[in-house]
Structures are given as C-alpha cells and as structure tokens.
Amino acid sequence: MWRDARLIAAKDLKIELRTKVTANQILPFAFVVLIVFAFALDTSPGTLQKVAPGLFWLAVLFSSILSVERTVAIELDDNAGDGLLVYGVDHGGIFLGKVVAVFVQLFLLEVLLLLGVVVLYGSKVGGWPLMLASTFFATLGLSAAGVTYSQLASASRAKQTLVPLLFVPVASPVLLAGTKAWQDALSGTSSIGDPWLRLLIVFAVVYLALGAIFFGSILEG
C-alpha cells in the first residue's frame, strides 16, 4: 500500500508541476477570496485582523474543493482510473497517494496565503507550535475528506456541482476548529493542548481511516 501511495503521489505531483494548475489557478483564486471577503466585510485593519483566521480558512476550504476535484479529474481523462484498477494498484495506496499529493499542494498554498494575510490584513503571526500543528491536521483532514467525497461524486454526471454540496458541510468542523485554533494561537491564550487542535486531529484520523476503508468500494463503483 505504501509503495503504491508513493507512486500515485509522485505521479500526481509531477503532473501538477507540469500543468501548474495550483500555482496558476487555485492560488490566485485563494487570493481573490481573501480580497473580496475583505471588501465585503470592512477594510479597516482592526476588523480584518480580527477576522483574518476565518477568512484564511475560508479561502483554504474553497481552494481545497478545486484541488480535490482536480486530483480526481486526472484519473477521469482517458479513463486512467480504470487503468489503475487493471494494474492492480492497491485501493488504499491510491487513496493515500491522492491525499498526500493534495496535502502537499494545499500546504504550500497555505504558506503563501499566510503571507498574503500578513501583507493584506496586517496580521501579526505568533503561537507557531499551535498554528503549525493545527494547519497540518486541518489540511490533512481536508485532503482526506475531500479526496473521498470527490471520488464519490466523480461517478455522477453533475460531479462539478456535487463536490461542493457534499464536501463543504462535511468540512465545516475544519473551518470552525481551524479558525478557533488560529485565533487561540495568535492571541497566545493556548498552545499545543488546544481543544480545537484535538478536534482537528480527530477529524483527520477519522477521515483517513474512513477513506482507507471505503475508497476501494467507491472506486469499484
């Protein structure tokens, strides 16, 4: 399974490096979300700094929808996903490989988005241990749940509209817990023992386990 996961992740990341969909489309989209929501709320620095964690995770959530749709779309072109089945690639390996590839892309996007929050909103970053840990597990959870639901929706003719409908409600605990954990980190009121971080860890573990168990059934239709 691990060998197949490495193979799938390396293949997906190579395709991303070549097509630059995350760099040229998803990242600019995430910045547009940051800017547009700032306009919609209040452009005064005090307000923006206060809502920065929420807007950051909202931008990440929207970006993750595009990212997970993209990772499944790679397998739909020329029915390459059927090829993986014919080659006997382990189902769990396909799932984990996809999760790792999406995780890497989202994590890099989040680093750049954080710089954007600092520059655009004037936010001061602190509480690094909690911020890093919460970002890690939130991204892992979004990747695992996103890949699962995107694959589930891929059999539908209306897959592009079905993914947000399925995924956003499921991912809302990540949006809430990620925002709260970041608020706690920035305010310095909590550290690694933060209860919101624990929720993010549980979410990531549950969706990794569910995906590893059920992804094969979803793939096989």
Place this chain on the structure above:
Amino acid sequence: MQSLVSFKNVIVVSGNFPVLTGLDFEAGPGEIVLVTGRNGAGKTSFLRAVAGLLRITRGSARVLGVDIVANPGDARHRVGLLGHESFLYEDLTARENVNFVLKATRSDPSGADSAMASVGLAGRLADLRVVKMSAGQRKKVALAALLARNPELWLLDEPHASLDSWTREVLDSTVNAKVAAGATVLLVSHEAQHGSLVPTRVVEVGGGKIVGDSLLSEAIVAEETVKPKQESGHVA
C-alpha cells in the same frame, strides 16, 4: 484442457441495463479467440468483465484460476487490456506513462525502452507529452506499455484502430509470439481478417451472450456457404 477464462451463465448489470445476459465461455492457454458481434452486442462489456472492471451480478467466473466474482481484483495485474481508452496520463510523456505502468504492475522496468522502440516510439517521441500526440501515437504508447508488461491474458478491443500498417504488423507478430509462448488472447476486431493475427476460434456475441462458437476453419466454411446464397438472393 485447463481453462484460463471460464465464464458460466454470467450476468452483468450496468446501471439498470443487463450488458451480459447469461454468457458461457471457456478459453485455454495459447488460444486466440476472435470475438465478433454487432455494435452493442456486449463484446466490450465481455472483455471488461474478464478484466475485472465490471462487477459480475450472477454466475461463476474464473480468470487465470482466480474466482473474479469473489475477488475481482486478484487477477487484474496478470491481465492486459488494450481498449477504446488507453488509460494514459495526458500530461506525462510516453516514457513516463510506460514506466508508471511498469511500476504500478510491479513489472521489470528494463523492458520499457525496447517495447517503445518496437512500436516506433524511440527518440523525440518517447519524451513527448501524450496530450500532444495523435490518436495513433497514443495507441502506440498504450501498446508499448502492454508489450513491456507481458501479461498472461491479452484482451484486445479493436487493437488495430488508429494504427498504421507497420504498427499493426508489429502488434500482430508480437501477439503471435506471445501466444506461441503460452499467452491467451481475446480479440475484438472488425479488421482481424486483414492482419496476420490468426484466431484459433471465433465466438459471436449477441444480446449479451455467446450465440456462436466455432473453430476458425468452421467459421470460414460457414461464411463461404452463406455468401453464395446471399449473392443469389436466397438469404435476405
């Protein structure tokens, strides 16, 4: 004779539509079975069921000794399918695609270059992204991956489509060599009679089941008997 493919009263339902409706079929080692039938008869569904890509709803099915009703995935890596789709990643090069297939199937990676060269994918073409290739070139990449994999059971669905005459000849001679070495081939083709890939048997699929099964010599005799009658107007 030991059966490498054994389907007994196999029913496959795709969506709400029965694509195979009680299909019985046996094939042994070293056979080239030409699968014929009208459009929509169930030929491609039959090959996909053998490949384990369609779930068998009822009946018993064994492929390469594996019960694919209970364990549809267990024989897949020993089966090669060249079909209407080539299963290629458009943003990878031909060489990257072939190497990916070999890694995914845990095959010997050393055969990649020679397989690509044998279908005319050496040099610049080997490092061209698939998205920039013609349909025929894509088919060659898929064929190279199949040749490099060297599966025990070859499922070829219109393999000659989009291929130039030189590559058709390469395909035919390679498959003939593999069959001589013990591989089994199920071939769906409307052009098989024009090539040098000589089937040992001809089966006809109609309405999702086998409606005719004969040795090639019998099939030729039957066809020659029907033709004069058709020409003289005895058969409508």
